[in-house]
Amino acid sequence: MSGPLLKLEGVEKSFGTKQVLRGVDLEVARGQSLVVIGGSGSGKSVMLKNALGLMTPDKGRIFFDGEDVTKANGKAREKMRARVGMLFQSGALFDSLTVWENVAFRLINTPGAKRKDARERAIETLKKVRLGSDVASLYPAEISGGMQKRVSLARSIISEPDLIFFDEPTTGLDPITADAINDLIVEMVRGLGAAAVSITHDMASARKIADEIAMLFEGKIIWRGPAADVMNSGNAYVDQFVHGRAEGPIQPAI
Structure with a gap:
C-alpha cells in the first residue's frame, strides 16, 4: 500500500486542564527515519505513546499502514504492535x-x-x-x-518490524558510545527498510540518524525539513533550540 506507514492527524491530548498535544500532524514513510526534537515538556513522549497506542488521543486520528488505529484494541492493536x-x-x-x-x-x-x-x-x-x-x-x-x-x-x-520507535536512544551515554549507538541505529533501520520515529534533544544524534527532522513546540509541529537544514532552518524557535541559546522566543524552564 502506498502512502505513509504512520500518520498522525490533528492529535490532541490533555491531562486535566493541561493540554499537552494541540493538534499534531505527522507522517513517516517506509524506509524513512524521522527525528522529532523539542525541549522537556514539549509533548514528545506523549506523542510517542499515542502513536504506539499506549494512550488514546482526545481528538484526532492515527493511521498505521492506511488503517485507522486511533481506538483500536484487542486483535487489531496486537496486529499493529506485532509490526x-x-x-x-x-x-x-x-x-x-x-x-x-x-x-x-x-x-x-x-x-x-x-x-x-x-x-x-x-x-x-x-x-x-x-x-x-x-x-x-x-x-x-x-x-x-x-x-x-x-x-x-x-x-x-x-x-x-516495519516501524521502530526510539525514545532518547543516547541518553546517559558518553559521546563515543552514543555515536556507536547512532551508527547501529542507522545500520539496522536501513537493513530492515523500516520506518523510524525517534525523539531526542541530542542534536548530534538527531543529525546522524535522521533523514528529516521535525520540531515539536507547545504541542504542535512548528517546523520540518531535511536533517541537513536543521542548523540553518530560518525558524527562530528551531534556531534557538539547536544552537542552545538562552536568548530567543523559547523561555527557559527554570
Missing part, C-alpha cells in the same frame, strides 16, 4: 531475565514458540548489534550501559 519495535529511553530491560531472554522476550511469549529456537535467534540478533554470544547468558546488571542499550536495540529489531 512495531520500540527502544525505550531507560532500556527497560528485565533484571530477572538474561540478555538473550530479554532480546527474545516477544518470541518466548508467542504461543508454541520453542526456547531453543528463540535463543538461537536472539544470539544472531545480538551479533547484528556487535555483541557476542558470551553475553547472552549474563544479566543486565552484569553489562555496561552501552551494552544494555545494544541489547535493547536488538530486542527492538528481532521481529524485523
Whole structure:
C-alpha cells in the first residue's frame, strides 16, 4: 500500500486542564527515519505513546499502514504492535531475565514458540548489534550501559518490524558510545527498510540518524525539513533550540 506507514492527524491530548498535544500532524514513510526534537515538556513522549497506542488521543486520528488505529484494541492493536519495535529511553530491560531472554522476550511469549529456537535467534540478533554470544547468558546488571542499550536495540529489531520507535536512544551515554549507538541505529533501520520515529534533544544524534527532522513546540509541529537544514532552518524557535541559546522566543524552564 502506498502512502505513509504512520500518520498522525490533528492529535490532541490533555491531562486535566493541561493540554499537552494541540493538534499534531505527522507522517513517516517506509524506509524513512524521522527525528522529532523539542525541549522537556514539549509533548514528545506523549506523542510517542499515542502513536504506539499506549494512550488514546482526545481528538484526532492515527493511521498505521492506511488503517485507522486511533481506538483500536484487542486483535487489531496486537496486529499493529506485532509490526512495531520500540527502544525505550531507560532500556527497560528485565533484571530477572538474561540478555538473550530479554532480546527474545516477544518470541518466548508467542504461543508454541520453542526456547531453543528463540535463543538461537536472539544470539544472531545480538551479533547484528556487535555483541557476542558470551553475553547472552549474563544479566543486565552484569553489562555496561552501552551494552544494555545494544541489547535493547536488538530486542527492538528481532521481529524485523516495519516501524521502530526510539525514545532518547543516547541518553546517559558518553559521546563515543552514543555515536556507536547512532551508527547501529542507522545500520539496522536501513537493513530492515523500516520506518523510524525517534525523539531526542541530542542534536548530534538527531543529525546522524535522521533523514528529516521535525520540531515539536507547545504541542504542535512548528517546523520540518531535511536533517541537513536543521542548523540553518530560518525558524527562530528551531534556531534557538539547536544552537542552545538562552536568548530567543523559547523561555527557559527554570
